[in-house]
Structures are given as C-alpha cells and as structure tokens.
Amino acid sequence: MPIRYLFKQFFLPPGLFLLMLLAAWWLRWRYPRLARGGFVGGLLGLWLMSLPIVVEWGGRALENDAPLPQSAWTQLQREAQAIVVLGAGRERGDPAWEGDQPSHLAAERLRYAARLAKASGLPLLVTGGLHYGQPPSEAALMAESLARDYGITVRWREERSRTTRENALFSAPLLREAGVRRVVLVTQAAHMPRSRWCFERQGLQVVAAPVGFLGVANARPFGGWLPEGKAFWQSAQLLNEALGRLLYPWLY
Structure with missing residues (x-):
C-alpha cells in the first residue's frame, strides 16, 4: 500500500480531525487544557470543512486559471x-x-x-x-x-x-x-x-x-453557512490540492 495513501488517511481531514478528537478524549484527565484545545480544533475543523461557503472561498483562492x-x-x-x-x-x-x-x-x-x-x-x-x-x-x-x-x-x-x-x-x-x-x-x-x-x-x-470550478456562487440556503456532506468532500479535494501545490516544488 503506498505510503502517500496512509499519509492522506491519517494526516489529512477527516482523519486528522478524528485523531484530534480521539486524542482529546484520551488526554481529558491528565492534560485537560490540551484536551479541550484538541476537541475544539477537531470539531471546528470538521464544521468548517462541511460549509459550502468555505468551498467557495477555497476555490477562489486556488483556481488561478x-x-x-x-x-x-x-x-x-x-x-x-x-x-x-x-x-x-x-x-x-x-x-x-x-x-x-x-x-x-x-x-x-x-x-x-x-x-x-x-x-x-x-x-x-x-x-x-x-x-x-x-x-x-x-x-x-x-x-x-x-x-x-x-x-x-x-x-x-x-x-x-x-x-x-x-x-x-x-x-x-x-x-x-x-x-x-x-x-x-x-x-x-x-x-x-x-x-x-x-x-x-x-x-x-x-x-x-x-x-469544474468550485469558486463560484454556491447557491445554497443561508448563503452556504449550513453544513453538508458534499461540501466536506469538496473541501478535502481543495485542501489536498493546496498541500500538493506547496510540496511539489520542494519534492520535484
């Protein structure tokens, strides 16, 4: 199994945010402040990635052609x-x-x-x-x-x-x-x-x-501020692209 596949599963959303929530639960008694930070970060990350408006903003930032x-x-x-x-x-x-x-x-x-x-x-x-x-x-x-x-x-x-x-x-x-x-x-x-x-x-x-432009008006109710599954998947694609764009010049 390619190492890059495992890397994406564990260190990109949703894996990353789920690990943060798991770590927060594990550390809740020994390091309560750290646990609270991990819980808030994981939950906030999952919520933001599920918003169509965030997809729209991300698309506008990355779609340069x-x-x-x-x-x-x-x-x-x-x-x-x-x-x-x-x-x-x-x-x-x-x-x-x-x-x-x-x-x-x-x-x-x-x-x-x-x-x-x-x-x-x-x-x-x-x-x-x-x-x-x-x-x-x-x-x-x-x-x-x-x-x-x-x-x-x-x-x-x-x-x-x-x-x-x-x-x-x-x-x-x-x-x-x-x-x-x-x-x-x-x-x-x-x-x-x-x-x-x-x-x-x-x-x-x-x-x-x-x-397949994503940085266009999302046409969702309430301006795209309600979470939805499709937006989460689209956000993951945009985040993967953003990281790839940063890493490619360094790797190749």
Missing part, C-alpha cells in the same frame, strides 16, 4: 497540437455498467475534452495508470468512455502514471515522439496550476482548459 472561452474552441489548432486529459480515479465494479468506470471527476473532464476535440479536431491523449495496482488502467477506462459515449478514438494512452507529476513525466515522451510540443490540458480548475507546472517542467507549452 481562467476558463477557456467557447469562442476560442474552434481556433485551438492555432495554439496547440493535442489535447491531454488527466485521469481522476475510477469507480470499482458498478453493477449498472458491469465493471469499472471513470470517476465522476474524470467523467467531467472527459465530457469537456470531447467537446474541445470535436470543436477543434485535435487528437487526444489520456493519462492515468493502475488504481492501487489493479487493472484496467484509468487511461483505458477513459479511452473506452470517449469511444462509446462520444464517438472519439483516443490517439495516445499513457497507462503507468500514479501522480500528477507522473502524468506529465510519462506523457511527454509519447507527445514528443509524435512531434507535439503544445497541448491543451484538461483537468479540474483547482488542479490546473499544479498540472500545468508539471507539464511545463517537461518542456511542453500548455493551453489551460480548466473545468
């Missing part, structure tokens, strides 16, 4: 030579589909990339390796979805990567071999700055095509 105007889609061949779609995990064994499927984040990227490909005529590369070592690869699932759902045949499949850095590292040789130096990059808006950084580090010119 502007959306690609639809008026520019038909002109993308002037700026790029291929479209690259990053994997985003998979859903295991859905009985309705009789097998694994791209995650809903990946499906959102695929739908957007299909629109771009049909408007521009650019070829597609999908990138994503095995999910915890189990086939099929994310790239294979994405290629199948594009073919069946959108009638688009993928030109390149990169099936080894496990991280955003590896998406770029392993995709770049496939593109260079085909003479591709400029790409349209499709991923979630908050994920785009780190993804673009990784691909530019491989010597590619990137046209950002972000999708």
Whole structure:
C-alpha cells in the first residue's frame, strides 16, 4: 500500500480531525487544557470543512486559471497540437455498467475534452495508470468512455502514471515522439496550476482548459453557512490540492 495513501488517511481531514478528537478524549484527565484545545480544533475543523461557503472561498483562492472561452474552441489548432486529459480515479465494479468506470471527476473532464476535440479536431491523449495496482488502467477506462459515449478514438494512452507529476513525466515522451510540443490540458480548475507546472517542467507549452470550478456562487440556503456532506468532500479535494501545490516544488 503506498505510503502517500496512509499519509492522506491519517494526516489529512477527516482523519486528522478524528485523531484530534480521539486524542482529546484520551488526554481529558491528565492534560485537560490540551484536551479541550484538541476537541475544539477537531470539531471546528470538521464544521468548517462541511460549509459550502468555505468551498467557495477555497476555490477562489486556488483556481488561478481562467476558463477557456467557447469562442476560442474552434481556433485551438492555432495554439496547440493535442489535447491531454488527466485521469481522476475510477469507480470499482458498478453493477449498472458491469465493471469499472471513470470517476465522476474524470467523467467531467472527459465530457469537456470531447467537446474541445470535436470543436477543434485535435487528437487526444489520456493519462492515468493502475488504481492501487489493479487493472484496467484509468487511461483505458477513459479511452473506452470517449469511444462509446462520444464517438472519439483516443490517439495516445499513457497507462503507468500514479501522480500528477507522473502524468506529465510519462506523457511527454509519447507527445514528443509524435512531434507535439503544445497541448491543451484538461483537468479540474483547482488542479490546473499544479498540472500545468508539471507539464511545463517537461518542456511542453500548455493551453489551460480548466473545468469544474468550485469558486463560484454556491447557491445554497443561508448563503452556504449550513453544513453538508458534499461540501466536506469538496473541501478535502481543495485542501489536498493546496498541500500538493506547496510540496511539489520542494519534492520535484
């Protein structure tokens, strides 16, 4: 099991806040003041991450690339030579589909990339390796979805990567071999700055095509100040991205 998976489970929410609450209970008699601080911190963290308004604020802070105007889609061949779609995990064994499927984040990227490909005529590369070592690869699932759902045949499949850095590292040789130096990059808006950084580090010119913006009006009752499960998941995604953006330049 990858160490980074364990790190995320224990040191990112909700694991971190649950550990704080557990520590508060354990230390309540010996260190009551420390226990109170851990209890308040854990409870406050869980509450804040469940607020749609916090998701909106986080999205605005992290989504630094502007959306690609639809008026520019038909002109993308002037700026790029291929479209690259990053994997985003998979859903295991859905009985309705009789097998694994791209995650809903990946499906959102695929739908957007299909629109771009049909408007521009650019070829597609999908990138994503095995999910915890189990086939099929994310790239294979994405290629199948594009073919069946959108009638688009993928030109390149990169099936080894496990991280955003590896998406770029392993995709770049496939593109260079085909003479591709400029790409349209499709991923979630908050994920785009780190993804673009990784691909530019491989010597590619990137046209950002972000999708799935979270830093927009949340349209929830009471201005987004009521907790909800969806907001907690979105907050966790944004926090993971914020940490990744801090760590990538240091690690790579």
